[in-house]
Amino acid sequence: MSAQANPFQRTTIVIMFAVGFAAFVALLYGLGMGDPLASGKNGEAHGASNSIVGYKAFANLLEKTDVPVQYSRSPGGMDNEGLLILTPGPFTPTEDIDAVVQQRSYVGPTMIILPKWQVVQNPKLEKGWVTRGDLWGGDPGEAMLKDLADVSITVDDKARPGKALASAVGARVKTPEMPVTIKGDFIRTVVRGPSSGSALVAYRDDGGVYAQLDRLDESRIADEDEIDASFYPVVIVADADLLSNGGMADKSTARHALALVKAASTASDGGVTFDLTFNGLGRSENLLTLAFAPPFLSATICLITAALAAAWMAFNRFGPPVMEKRSLDFGKSALVNNSAAFISRMQRGYLVTDPYAEMIRTQSAEAIGISPHADEQEIHQKLDALGESGGNRFSTLFQQLVRARKPQEIADGAAALHAWKKEFIG
Incomplete structure (x- = not known):
């Protein structure tokens, strides 16, 4: 009698193995990365958002001008050199923001963009797009900054949009719609607001010397009144439209945004990091996460390669399989x-x-x-x-x-x- 034919073709088995192995590795990667696989197109105001209140256009503009940009989804990104841009939501705890600022005092500059517009989800729009609603007002910003400085945030609903405003980092910038301004004892103006003593962009006066930012409003703090004497500044953007996707539609506003980043990043090395942890897009570290991140990624690749090599040898063994010898013979x-x-x-x-x-x-x-x-x-x-x-x-x-x-x-x-x-x- 002839030998029974193999019901599976070799090619079929190889394809089944390859698909199963790839699916298993993808499952491990998905379990390890978790939330980072979730799209940032949720319509909120953060660096990965393409909505009118997001900052994806600003990030793309920085990349096109040869500025390295990265998105941080873990607390470890707070230690990145260069400019860290925080885009906290309206209910972000003030102690969380203060902890980041204190941590980065001697690491690099920090920019805090306060929330301005509420948004409304609209299923008729493209994914990530939203309808702009009412203003958040000054209460959320004042609450989240109270540990950094005693500030007053207001909305100037009488200001004329398009009016030129003076800036300490370059050419004049246009007044956005419904400008949000900030002022306080330890707040120094970077972009002067339409009303006296107010600022659309400011830096915290902590006793440090930031010549690139104080052309409009020099530090008046005495040595005995120093808050932190940080080596790097903390820049506060009260009006998010100066950096949002909607604001980047205007060339002069986009040019000013680049000048602001350049001035804030003076004396620091590295590019720009957009933090996403304050926007609910963070992740926690675990063993699977480490397996797909340097320096352990190289070991993971070696293990996968070894597994593939072993499988290939199994499919290409020399000669027919040897029947296992009986442990107890007959006779x-x-x-x-x-x-x-x-x-x-x-x-x-x-x-x-x-x-x-x-x-x-x-x-x-x-x-x-x-x-x-x-x-x-x-x-x-x-x-x-x-x-x-x-x-x-x-x-x-x-x-x-x-x-x-x-x-x-x-x-x-x-x-x-x-x-x-x-x-x-x-």
Whole structure:
């Protein structure tokens, strides 16, 4: 009969393995990364959002002007050198913002963009697009900054949009719609607001020297009044439209945004990092996350490569598969060999000396016609009368085997008694 055909083609098996392996790795990656796989197109005001209140256009503009941009979804991004841009929501705890600012005092500059517009989801629009609603007003901003400085945030609904405003970082910038301004004892103006003493963009006066920002409003803080004396500034953007996607539609506003980033980043190395943890897009570290992040990513790649190599060798083995040998063979010889091996492993060879010697004696006695009712002494006398083998008679060989205890002595005694039987009995 011909061999039964394989129901699966080799190519089919390879494809099934490849698809299953890729799905398994993708599952591990998805479990490890978690929220970072979620799209940032949720319509909120953050660096990955393409809505009118988001800052994706600003990030793209920075990239096109050769400024390195990255998005941070973990607390570790707070330690990145360069400018960190925080886009907190209206209910972000003030202690969280203050902790980041304190942490970055000697790491790099920080820019805080306060929320301005409420948004309304509209299913008729493209994914990530929203309808702009009412203003948040000043209460959320004042609450989230209270640990940094005592500020007052207001909405100037009487200001004329499009009016030129003076800026400490470059050319004038246009007044946005419904401008939001900030002022306070330790707040210094970067972009002057339409009303006296107010600012659309400011920096916190902590005793540090920031010549690139204080052209409109120099620091007036005395040494004894220093708040932090940070090496890097904390810039507060009260009116988000100066950096939002809607604001980037205006060329002069876009140019001013680039100048603001350049001024805030002076004396720092690195690019710009948009934090997403304050917008609910963060993730926590775990073992699977580390497996797909440097420096452990290289080890993960090596393990995957080794697994693929092992699978390839399995599909391309040399020759037909070898049938596994039975642990217990068929037949009397196999039974004897296995029993002997078992007795040897258990070191109980001395238990078989008496039975084996008596078996040889019984077989020999029957062969020469000795009565089965004869006693042991009579049997030994008649067997000894047959002759010697190797200088020893039957009774001597019998007693040597019975008294043997060591494995070698047992083997030698049994062999000598067997040789006597073979020589005189057959």
